[in-house]
Amino acid sequence: MPDCTPLPLGPDVVDMWTVYERPSDYPGEYVARRWVVAMGRYGPTTDVVRAPTLEQLQDKLNGLGRTWLPRMPDDEPPVLGVWL
DSSP, rough: OOOOSSOOOTEEEEEEEEEEESOOTTTTSSSEEEEETTEEEEEEEEEEEEEESSHHHHHHTTTTTOOEOOOTSOOOOOOOEEEE
C-alpha cells in the first residue's frame, strides 16, 4: 500500500484521493486514487489504495487531516467523493 500521508509537493500543488466504488479495473473492491492538481493542470498518480469494503478503505485514509467532499452530480457513477 502506498503511503497516504501528504507529500511536500510545493505551494501551488494540491493532492487528493478520489474514492471509487467497484471501478471497472477493480470490480470487487473500493479504490482510492491519488490525483495531483497544479496551476490548472491535473492528473492521476500511480498511488492506489484498495479494500473490500468502504469502511476498510476509509480506515486506511482516515487521519490524513483531510476534508471529505461527496461526489458531484456530474462525476462518473463509480466516484463516491474526494478526500481533499
